[in-house]
Amino acid sequence: MSKGHILIIDDEDQLRKLMSRLLALEGYTMLEAANIRSAMKILDKEDVQVVLSDVKLPDGNGVEQVQTIRSKHPQTEVIVLTAFGNIADGVQAIKNGAFDYITKGDDNNRILPLVSKAMDKAVLQFRIRDLEKKLGGKYSFDSILGNSPEINNAIALARKVSLSDMTVLLLGETGSGKEVFAQAIHQGSSRSQAPFVAVNCSAFGKDILESELFGHVAGSFTGAVKDKKGFFEEARGGTIFLDEIGEMAVELQAKMLRVLEAQEFYKVGESKPTKTDVRIIAATNRNLEKEINDGHFRSDLFYRLSAFQIVLPSLNERRKDIPVLASWFIEQVAPKLNKRISGMTPAFLDALQRHSWKGNIRELKNIIERAAILTDTDTLDTSSLPFDFQQGLGEPSTMRLADVEKHHIARVLAHVKGNKTKAAELLDIGLTTLYNKIKEYNISVE
Template structure:
């Protein structure tokens, strides 16, 4: 139910409006002046304030600013006995939803209330969504308490409040995009776009078009103008993952963006301006790539003004149990399974494993275990086959390791509804490898 606060010193009119609005299903509160109106604003938490322009202790026009400062999502409709254009203009400037004349515009009140309350509730939903998004991307959500990880977090917190370019380095799967998002959401650009692109996912020609955009007709297939990701990130942050894979020709164009905030679209001769922050990430040794002639030294220096090395999971094994519990909770909600216990042997196997894919690999392993679990316990028996040696156990009974692997893959395929691409992703193998295994077992593909 939407809430309305009426602020008017004319009691008879106030009560009449209250009855009319109440009959429309609104929850109504009343106040007779600015002071009591601000008090009711805090107590009643209305969606819309219907306010007289002239009040005993102040101006309704000025009160709009106070209301919007205290409760930005609340919409204010001002009412006046005598229309006054300067007052109306100032009211709108102060943030009023509308300005109406009593008597002449009485038939407008209910439709206005409906639109204003709808806008206020939408703004509240958006604010809640932004709060949730901010919480999900905050540094507080970075899992782990190891010294190496906390040091990386502390460095990221310090650089986040600046506009400095950041280079995140570390093995694949160490959470570089998680850090990039946290830096963005802790920066002054938090309410602007965060745009991410993996530089290894495109050919040179496609990556140039994706990053810098193009004009229609500039090359075969360019049927309309395209805005590039650099332009999309204007005002916000551009995250360039796998920057070491970027071709040299594009590195030159990126350097220009870093140096003077401008770039040239494909098919244009005039530069376009963009105000953005760049965060780059790589699992390569860029200094070696410079010596090999694959990466520009000047670009490296511009990108690595502030460099953060993310530790591998193998360097912080004390964090593994926290990750297991976190992902078990995450997949419990997604799969509708309730995991009440995680065996000590299961945790030990995870801690003894060599994590080549880091957190990304661990996440997949827990997801596969959740699929295999027939009870509310994650035990050694739910481990993926390749983890059995880490647990120091062999297959059950007369089952060979190949039997265990076959049963595991069959269950994963059941979970994915036969989707082999998704099954291969979960298993951490290529689709072709999965087909070969199925064929060797005589399973229909």
């Protein structure tokens, strides 16, 4: 049985094939792409657990692409293949959401365990996704965790609006819980027995989004062989959650306005309107007022949507909630990994409290899951945190290049069992420079 799907993105045929063969021998099913465009197509079609991506690609940069892959396919883990000595790329890739990075030339003893860890994590995430899909809208107000006044205010507003049929606009940074709130509002409403359909507007191209939302009739465009129901029809009687509405093309925004005003829409290729009975909850992490000024968002749609706005606090604004959220995620993930994890060390919690959470609760959840997968003990400690947490690099202002360099040199030295000539070769620096750095950083060479 396959251990999972891995996609390699590299335009150098030989390197790609070599890596592909190595991993196929380990039991993975391998997919290959020579550029970003074809890679994204594969990701849209297949469940790919791990992506290994080169940095310099013919149609873009692999480090920058990490964010796009992770936002469209949050269950998929990305490992970036960096060039010799280019630690900055690796560090940036991790900041962009990569699982880790591999330096070209790293040997199999580093590559294979790393890929296997990324695979474990991704498989788990896919399992959770499938479970969540089966459970449908599973969040209720009671399952929204946190006790800070900031989150309590948001919950109180959402509870009130859930009883009505009003359109709601949820504003908040990525991962701050907008979809969770949308589900809770649905669950708390009179529509709770009908479907909750979540649509991520940024995951579809402009034309595709229209036919996904409203459906199409056969023959309306090349490839439309059969009639297709859109999300609005699927959500009939229930709630549709339009995530990242700020990404919607302006032409489509006009059509959305029509749905809000007239409760009807046109299927692609059909001239008679279809009536709809769906509550709309929209969300965005963009500043829509700015988007309006820049001509990217229609003000009439904004006013329609924003009749009832709820602003969700970022995790950095409610750090008080970190211990309870972290403990809850540990409790949830441990049984799924067949592990007994009783909690976390004070240093671990301290590192979480000091981190700058750009990905908010989603990032916290990922960090806990990652630590739970990596830990060999029953208490999560800082050794299972990513490198930037351990080094206090979470805050960009405190990120010290020297720490990154020290860590990397120490890692390479350990890797070559202290052989300095080999290490200098791998690091692509002179032996004297290496000696100077060992002294400067006080690196112990065993």
